[in-house]
Amino acid sequence: MDYYNILKVSRSATDIDIKKSYRKLAMIWHPDKNPDNRAEAESKFKLISEAYDVLTDPEKRRIYDNHGEAVLKSGVVPPTPRKHPHFPYESSSASSSSSRQNRHTSYHYNPRNPHDIYTEIFGDEGRETDGSRRTSTGVPFGGHPMKKAPPxxxxxxxxxxxxxxxxxxxxxxxxxxxxxxxxxxxxxxxxxxxxxxxxxxxxxxxxxxxxxxxxxxxxxxxxxxxxxKPHARYIRNGNDLIINQKMTLVDALTNKILEIPTLDGRRLMVQLSGIITPGYVHVVPNEGMPLSKEPGRKGNLKIKIVDIKYPSSLTPQQRSDLRGVLS
Structure with missing residues (x-):
């Protein structure tokens, strides 16, 4: 595993270079910032943190530079070779004793928690408001769920x-x-x-x-x-549509055919029968609002007669004719 490549830094990178690169990559790959791709983010976030942990720890970096990842994690470190220009972090103690160069030394690899590193770098950005540290699943180590902003x-x-x-x-x-x-x-x-x-x-x-x-x-x-939005003509009541209609007295008495414009642009012809009085409601089935859970079905259209307009005046002959018709 190439820790330098993971953090996008050179082998001569300083701690400042490494920290700067870690900040950028951690902001991209923190699992909480990738809810739709959490598994990949979790994996990359752990690799970024592991690389940062190794390259900012002088002892870990020295062993890694000299012997590689496998030896670093094995716990058994072979004798350190003499200083080489490609390994600037080699300890000068490597050549202090010939006996030390002829035997392996024990080393305990103790990786840091990725979210401890994140908290260390970002401060309060890596903590809940109660100070507990988060896990990669959004749950703090204290066991409480990560807080979510109100909807x-x-x-x-x-x-x-x-x-x-x-x-x-x-x-x-x-x-x-x-x-x-x-x-x-x-x-x-x-x-x-x-x-x-x-x-x-x-x-x-x-x-x-x-x-x-x-x-x-x-x-x-x-x-x-x-x-x-309020409609100029219709009132909605659940799945039903209500339209208020005015009529003349003649229409109310003579089976008027009403022309009703529908919400989808049709012209609906509705004939009223009988004597119409104010407050009368004529129901047209299946011409109301669509039922969202029952495709093909609609509520009712209710035509409500709210006013009947009477003539303002009648001639003597009209009065006589009406009296003859209605008596």
Whole structure:
């Protein structure tokens, strides 16, 4: 395993170089920053941490440079060769005793916890607010779940036509994210919401962890809540549509045929029969809102007569004619 390559540094890198590179890579590959690809992030985060641990510890780095990873982890270190320009971290004690060069020495490889390293480098960014350290699964070593920011709800205004026919809406989410160097910056993302026919006011659509990124906190979920725009003609009541209608007295008495414009652009011809009085409700089955969970079915259309317009005046002859007809 090439620890230098893992951290993207040269073999002559200083501790400052190594720390700087670790910060950038840890910000990219920390498991909590990769919820959709956690397994790969977990593996890479551990490798980055292991490389940092070895290359910033003088003894570990010396053994690794001289003998490689296998010897470093084996616990048995062979005699150190004389100093070579390619191994700047070789101890000068290697040639102090011929007897020491003729025998193996014991060494206990004790790797550090990746999240202890992360906490050491990033300070409070690697801790919960109660000070407990996180594990790679987002659960602190104390056993409490990692805290998540409260969900954020945003209204999504939809016309009744949108909710009747269904539509795709593209929305922009703006949030604060953390760069690889630890700086915050705004980020915009376009998301698509597929509005299904028949969805009601209060329907919620959640985009997981699309909220602002904050150190030590799981980003909030962004939830869009359907709200209905007022309609010029229709009122929605559950799955039913209600339309208020005015009529003349003649129409109320003569079986008027009403022409009703529908939400999908049709012209619905509805004939009223009998004598119509104010408050009368005519029901047209299966012409209301679609049932989102029962494709092909709809609620009812209810035509409510709210007013009957009487003539403002009648001629003597009209009065006589009406009296003859209605008596």
């Amino acid at each position: 954020v709800e945003r209204p999504l205004l939809c016309s009744l036509e949108d909710l009747y026919r269904g539509v795709d809406k593209k929305l922009k989410i703006t949030r604060t994210v953390t760069d690889h160097d630890g700086r915050s910056r705004p980020e915009e993302e376009i998301v698509t919401i597929n509005i299904k026919p028949g969805w009601k006011k209060g329907t919620k659509l959640t985009f997981t962890e699309k909220g602002d990124q904050e150190p030590g906190i799981i980003p909030a979920d962004i939830t869009f809540v359907i709200e209905e």
